[in-house]
Amino acid sequence: MPTSVSHALAAGAIGAILAPATTTRRYWIVGVACAVAVDLDAIGRPFGYPDIAFVGGHRALTHSLPFAVALGAVATIAFFRGRSWDGHRWRIAAYLTLATASHGLLDLLTTRGQGVGLLMPFNWIRYEAAWRPVRGLNELWIVWLPLMATIWVARGLRSRTAAVRA
Ligand SMILES: [Zn+2]
Secondary structure (H helix, E strand, O other): OOOHHHHHHHHHHHHHHHOOOOOOHHHHHHHHHHHHHHHHHHOOHHHOOOOOHHHOOOOOHHHOHHHHHHHHHHHHHHHOOOHHHOOOHHHHHHHHHHHHHHHHHHHHOEOOOOOEOOOOOOOOOOEOOOOOOEOHHHHHHHHHHHHHHHHHHHHHHHHHHHHHHO
16 A cells, blocks of 8 residues: 555645645645545554444545545634635635545555445445556655655746746
8 A cells, every 4th residue: 555655745746736825834734634544444453453344444434535525624624714714715625635535546556455445435335446556665756756746846836926926
């Protein structure tokens, strides 16, 4: 499965593309937390406990697109209440939803692990991608590098746009 670093970088890339003109540390931390928290369904593994059954086990409900929409909405309401976020909440909700959804979609691209319940709880099929290029160390160059490049380009374009406006 992709490492938490991959999921955090995916959130960073989506956040860099959707960032409002000014962001705070909270913006980045909540996005990364949404993307990484999806794996809490398997939190017992390092301690020898089974996956959390009431969410369907690993790569089930927490990895689904409906869950991403719900978590994106709840996290936006919970963490972006202040007036400084007025006018930005739809964009932030989209960012948090996509950051969360990116986790299950990235998991689809791996050769290891079971299929992903992308549409749970509406259907309990576990999907597998026909093309699963992520295996072992190649994650570094086929996931990390493109995501880091995306962050770099998005931030560069943003600061350029800000400089033109100034
Ligand atoms: Zn996962």
